[in-house]
Amino acid sequence: MKGRLTFVVFGLTALGAAGWLGWSLFGPATGEGTGERLRYVNISIALPPEDSGLRAHPDYAAPENSEVPGGGPVVVIGGTEPDAYLLLDALTGEVLVDKIGPTHRDAADAILASVRQEREPPQLWPLAGVAPTGERVTFGRISFIEPDPGSGVYVALGEGDGPQGNETFLFIHNGRSRMTLSESGETNMALVLAEDREVFQRVASVVVVAEGR
């Protein structure tokens, strides 16, 4: 009886270990801390906790922005007050602006301590692996899968207006390359670098445009 019990315990342990090993080696490409880090161009940071009062997002400073001479890709960390924020150079990680006051100082310092240079692309979709099958984001007739912020690829929602009509579109970008994909199915990849084309095409390939208007 005791021998049989020992056999069962060992068997279950071995099965668990094999399962863990298999998941680690061949499971979904989740990379480090999926949904926990924000990556943009050459740097990544830990995403601020929801209760910190701070949010972080990638942006591209216009040339007219006096705080980013010549403009360029940045990571913005701030709250809803427009004059209290941190700006990080997304190429070097350098702090360009630090206007965070005492209220959010500790949370901002924790984010600053988490800044690191990214030399290798993380194993996250759409850089690698297969598209997640979770909830799709719907915008008008367009639905898409939002990339993990750790991948450094982002999708923004646009409405274009001109004399020939109005059209909703997706603006897909990573700080170097950017493209648009409209509800008419038209894609503009003229500003996508050769090394980014495959990744951008992965994002575009899972976009669904519903019929009708």
Place this chain on the structure above:
Amino acid sequence: MRRPLAIRILSIVVVILSLGIGTKGTVSATHPFDPPFRLVGLHPLPNGTAYYSLCTTDPATQWLWAWGPESWETATGGAMRFTLSSVACNINSQEQIQWEGYFFCGENAFACHIRYEMSWHKDPTYGNHSNVYKAKIVWDANAWAITTNSQRRAASAHEMGHGMSLEDHEADACGELTIMGYIGNQVCYEQPTFWDAIAAQGAYGYFG
């Protein structure tokens, strides 16, 4: 804090008028996104104020670009307020207005509105919506150069209308009583109409 019953009933009547009768074309057919996109600063509480910034040093262009948010503040009777950031081209403002560059609008667009930092909420109190933390109004400089100031003001108010969670309206007839129609050669309105203001406030939950 609940509003008095009479005001709530009046609000509901106005919303029904603006959205229901609107389909006949006699009153505005302006319509919000469903679920709505809400600029976080414009929520009814605590103070309904959003910050915007202008990425140009040309005073004439600044005035025309500022027309967008300021015309909405006027149309809503100050209920939804906009404040120009003290930092020029402030990248942390909720609506940044700029020329095409890194951000662009796609083919044939005179201008566009891009929401690029937001989160989705399933909210039983204020309804399902998306909080928009950062958005941009982006202008095509070539198209800008060949348009009149009247068209620019109309387009400015139209683009900000997207920030107010209003969809494009597929008509260019002036009888539709909305700023959200086509941006074409014919300028019907240079500022949001009464019905646009009502629809925007409804989308943001101002009427409960």
